[in-house]
Amino acid sequence: MNWKRKDLLGLEELSRQEIEFILDTAKSFKEVSTRPVKKVPALRGKTIVNLFFEPSTRTKTSFELAAKRLSADVLNFEVSTSSVSKGETIVDTARNIEAMKVDCFIVRHSVSGAPLIISNAVKSAVINAGDGCHEHPTQALLDLFTVREVFGKISGLKIAIIGDIFHSRVARSNIWGFTKLGAKVTVCGPPTLMPRGIEKIGVSVCYSIKEAVSKADIVYLLRLQKERQQENFFPSQAEYRNYFGFDTKKFDLTKKKFVIMHPGPMNRGLEISTDAAEKENSLILQQVTNGIAVRMAVLYLTVRQVH
Amino acid sequence: MENRILSANEIKKILNKLADQIIREMGSNIAVIGIKRRGAILAERIKKILDKKTKRNIECGSIDITLYRDDFSAIGPGPVVSGSELMFEIDDKKILLVDDVLYTGRTIRAAMDQIIDYGRPKMIKLFVLVDRTNCRELPIQPDYAGIKMIVGKKQIVEVRLKEIDKKEEVVVTDIK
Numbered sequence: 001m002n003w004k005r006k007d008l009l010g011l012e013e014l015s016r017q018e019i020e021f022i023l024d025t026a027k028s029f030k031e032v033s034t035r036p037v038k039k040v041p042a043l044r045g046k047t048i049v050n051l052f053f054e055p056s057t058r059t060k061t062s063f064e065l066a067a068k069r070l071s072a073d074v075l076n077f078e079v080s081t082s083s084v085s086k087g088e089t090i091v092d093t094a095r096n097i098e099a100m101k102v103d104c105f106i107v108r109h110s111v112s113g114a115p116l117i118i119s120n121a122v123k124s125a126v127i128n129a130g131d132g133c134h135e136h137p138t139q140a141l142l143d144l145f146t147v148r149e150v151f152g153k154i155s156g157l158k159i160a161i162i163g164d165i166f167h168s169r170v171a172r173s174n175i176w177g178f179t180k181l182g183a184k185v186t187v188c189g190p191p192t193l194m195p196r197g198i199e200k201i202g203v204s205v206c207y208s209i210k211e212a213v214s215k216a217d218i219v220y221l222l223r224l225q226k227e228r229q230q231e232n233f234f235p236s237q238a239e240y241r242n243y244f245g246f247d248t249k250k251f252d253l254t255k256k257k258f259v260i261m262h263p264g265p266m267n268r269g270l271e272i273s274t275d276a277a278e279k280e281n282s283l284i285l286q287q288v289t290n291g292i293a294v295r296m297a298v299l300y301l302t303v304r305q306v307h
Numbered sequence: 308m309e310n311r312i313l314s315a316n317e318i319k320k321i322l323n324k325l326a327d328q329i330i331r332e333m334g335s336n337i338a339v340i341g342i343k344r345r346g347a348i349l350a351e352r353i354k355k356i357l358d359k360k361t362k363r364n365i366e367c368g369s370i371d372i373t374l375y376r377d378d379f380s381a382i383g384p385g386p387v388v389s390g391s392e393l394m395f396e397i398d399d400k401k402i403l404l405v406d407d408v409l410y411t412g413r414t415i416r417a418a419m420d421q422i423i424d425y426g427r428p429k430m431i432k433l434f435v436l437v438d439r440t441n442c443r444e445l446p447i448q449p450d451y452a453g454i455k456m457i458v459g460k461k462q463i464v465e466v467r468l469k470e471i472d473k474k475e476e477v478v479v480t481d482i483k
Contacts, residue, residue: 028390037424040374070374180309223336300388 007126008298008307010135011176019180022297023145029300030293032069034281043072047102051077051094051118052129053084053109057286058264059129059139066295070204072303091121097267098122104303109130112169125302131166136278139263141171142294144181146287147218155182160212162244163222163271164233166193166266168191170263171222175203186214189222189244192233209244213258220261221246221271237270247273258285270296308481313454314435315475318436321453322349324354325434329403329451333432335361336400342418343389346406348470349387349436351404365402368393375417391421398426403451407466409435412447437464437477 001021011019032040050060056091060076060227067074077097079085084093094105101302104125110134119126130136148154165171165187178185187194187205188211199205206212213219224240234240248259253276260272260282267275277284313321329337331385333363341350347369354367370391404418419431442460454477458464462479469475 025388030387031390031392032374034423039424042374122313268410 003301004305006124006302007115007128008302009115009119009128009187010171011137011140011180012135012138013077014176014180014279016180019141019144019177020203022141022294022301023148025301026141026297027204029296030290031118032296033289033292038161039069039071040253041071041301042300045068046072046104047069048072048104048106048299048303049102050074050129051079051097051105051107052077053090053107053114054081054130056108056129058200058291059108059136060106062291063129063138063295063299066292069292070296070299072103072299089180089263090118094118094122095200098124103306105294105298123306125306127302128300130169132169132193132253133172134144134169135173135176136263137173138291138295138298140177140274141298142287142291143174143220143261143263144177145290146261146283146296147183147254147259149286149290150283151217154280156176157183157213157217159183159218159220160186160188160216160218161222162188162209162212163200164191164193164224164228164245165222166195167225167228168222172176174220174240175201177252186212187215210250213246216258218259219246223263223265223272226267226268243272245271245273246281247276247278249273251276252280253281257281261287264288310479312395312456312479313319313331313477317351318453318475321436322352322440323354325451325453326353326360329353329432329434330357330360332450333401335363336364336367336396337469338368338397339401339403339405340367340393340418340422341405342414343370344368344407344414344471345392345466345468347418348468349407349434350403352403353403353434361389366395368395369461370415370418372419372421375421377413392443393425396426397422398427399429402428404431405434407435407468408437409433409447409449410439410442411451412443412445415447418444436466439464 006278064074106127108129108130111133112134114131115126115128159172179202186206188206262284310452334399339350341347347411353367357365371389433452435449436453438449438455439458440455441457466477467474
């Protein structure tokens with residue numbers, strides 16, 4: 001397979017082959033982080049810009065480490081101190097930074113489609129690090145990578161994605177990724193947080209966490225985005241926890257073998273109980289480790305296409 | 308036009324003969340590292356010969372130098388990165404670096420950079436099956452060469468090994 005894209009905006013537009021190619025490439029990059037010198041010269045002399053219009057610790061750090069392990073230079077663009085607060089448009093911001101000869105933008109924005117708008121305006125590579133309720137492709141790629149590492153395959157597995165599906169870009173990217181690679185996806189959450197017509201993209205819908213978990217090989221718990229719940233989608237956080245929280249009282253982790261995943265940051269005691277997050281079934285830290293390898297692969301493949 | 312330079316039997320003889328020389332000059336306390344893909348296969352074969360002759364289990368690994376190449380923008384879209392397998396400590400080891408063909412020397416430069424990222428070997432010696440003695444672009448020479456020859460720039464040396472090519476031979480062909 002030949003990789004030809006300079007941007008990674010979402011998994012919806014990728015083919016199964018392209019997704020598998022990224023995962024295969026990431027496998028080789030994982031080894032780099034275990035060496036005494038955790039660095040390869042593959043992107044030496046390239047400049048990568050973290051353009052984050054929304055707060056993030058993990059994703060930004062993960063991209064920064066991935067870029068540095070490829071020997072690229074990293075610029076962290078601080079939005080709060082930038083001219084965006086003076087009213088500059090995102091296109092002007094990106095073009096101005098590009099005029100300083102950079103090679104890649106990693107974009108996070110609260111508005112869906114912002115990375116696409118930037119990618120249409122610049123020649124540099126653009127990687128979506130999360131846009132509104134749309135997609136977060138590198139999160140889904142690292143989830144796919146982790147599942148493939150643990151199970152040796154993805155096709156035929158059953159994954160239950162539980163939580164606020166409506167606001168979740170992680171859920172959307174994972175739905176595209178897991179269905180394209182042949183897994184069966186069930187989404188579960190309060191009806192008020194379930195997008196209408198979501199069955200049409202090939203998933204089953206379920207409103208009982210017990211039922212969703214009972215059939216699953218992978219239980220994927222989404223972070224309850226407290227900042228997006230002003231419209232009273234459910235009566236209280238306590239009620240959310242009672243109905244949709246995952247805890248070891250509801251589920252005997254020793255009985256049925258399934259793994260627990262979470263994109264972080266966790267609301268312990270809300271969507272996931274503290275003891276469940278610590279169980280050996282939990283892949284949460286393995287996901288974080290694999291994030292570096294997957295992002296190295298994505299940066300390596302896309303930045304190479306910029307001339 | 309295809310010219311056969313070495314047969315399967317000759318490749319076998321060369322590896323055996325050079326293995327004796329390697330033990331004489333480097334001792335038995337060595338590790339072998341092959342450059343993917345065909346160098347890695349040759350390294351594995353040399354390891355087996357050395358194991359037999361020294362009655363030791365000599366460490367052997369392989370490296371993929373894609374990420375260390377100096378022609379980043381020149382190599383078409385998305386080359387496959389196949390990963391490196393170096394599962395042993397290389398500090399203070401005598402390393403025998405193995406590749407199939409030595410041409411410009413740039414692959415060897417990349418391989419040495421990568422090995423040094425894993426630690427500080429006591430020494431690195433270079434083994435190649437075919438040394439194309441002209442056309443070198445860097446000051447790099449082999450310590451052990453199966454065959455030395457002058458090959459024009461319009462021709463390529465193809466090492467075919469039964470593990471991946473089904474055939475076993477070395478040929479010189481015109482670039483298509």
